[in-house]
Amino acid sequence: MTELEKGPSGRRRGRGARERILGASQQLFRDQGINRTGMDQLCAVAQVSKRTAYQHFTSKDDLVAEYLRRFDPDVMPEVFDRTDLTPRERLLAAFDMPASTPLCPYIGAAVELHDPDHPAAQYARDYKKAIAARLTETAREAGATEPEQLGEQLALLIDGASARTRVLNSGSFPTAAAIAAILIDNALPASPPRQSSDATGPAQDAPPRGR
Template identity: 45%
Template sequence: MTEQDEAARRRGRGARERILAAAMALFETQGITATGMEQVAAHAPVSKRTLYLHFPAKDQLVVAYLRHLAESGRTIDHALDRAELSPRARLLELFAVPHTGTGPIRGCPFIDAAAEFPDPDSPVHAHTRQEKQRFTHRVIELVRQLGVAHPEILGEQLAILADGVASRAMVFNDPGCGAHARAAAEALLDAATGSLSTKDR
């Protein structure tokens, strides 16, 4: 295959998907800041020209990576999509820390990204803020279905608790943190609904 043919192949369909797959693998193993664009291009593999054609700046690649995680159900709010569960059960699923036992527990990718891009006005930080606001609104909507008096307050409390356990489980590499957070969430829900008998609501 000539160099021209190879270049044409790299510019072909699927380049964007390969770039995202490479970014996901590298970001998750060595962090976003430590991963350079040239490394992503080599890992894809695509030419640097093709990489920058799809993602002119690293910020854009990181935002696309975060969007892909959300769309593929690999984020914390995936539990909220489980329509076969009651609203309460979906809320409590937020505290099930995923762990296959084959590697360290990973924290919330949005919190991780915000920490690596601390400027509140940066595109990545702004995107993570929007995602966390969307997550909180979804939690509030489920809480509202339980008929509690102040769903906004309880929803915010549960969202903070969910973010906290994701970070703590990662720091200690301990999925048991989820059980403690779930117990705290159950106590908050029981207090808000006024009866232990409402657990299946």
């Protein structure tokens, strides 16, 4: 990579073309979609030439895949890696989304691209499997009787809330969180009944009351 590059206007630009291209892709793909964003427009926003763009990304497909990787490479560490929350609280924290949360970029990419063999579509599938796996792992830590089932249920609920939020243009995650709490509590084993602190032996049946 050369030290200085020329943008489409002929002005010299410093290093960082790759980051500008990715920044432009995040803005444009989010605001107008992948298919409606052409490389000419993307290069103009990123202030790089098309030649420079293709030096960093061999194709638009390659750029779209990297755009998705940049969103959440560690799979929601702000939720699953928190040590200040119990496993149950971490499961619920996965639904703590602001009302302005846009459609999940992985769902959006899969819907737009149509091609299951597209590298971005493959990455979207891998990401969704990774989310379900982290939910399952946390459900297991919480003591769920069927953690795989609970993980898949919660993953489906997250995706449904994201899609509904996009369609209705209003937040659906509070409702999803309430449903998740019911699913989680139903999946966790019931706590054993507390025994009296002064009990000296096995609990005895209370004698029948007189009539």
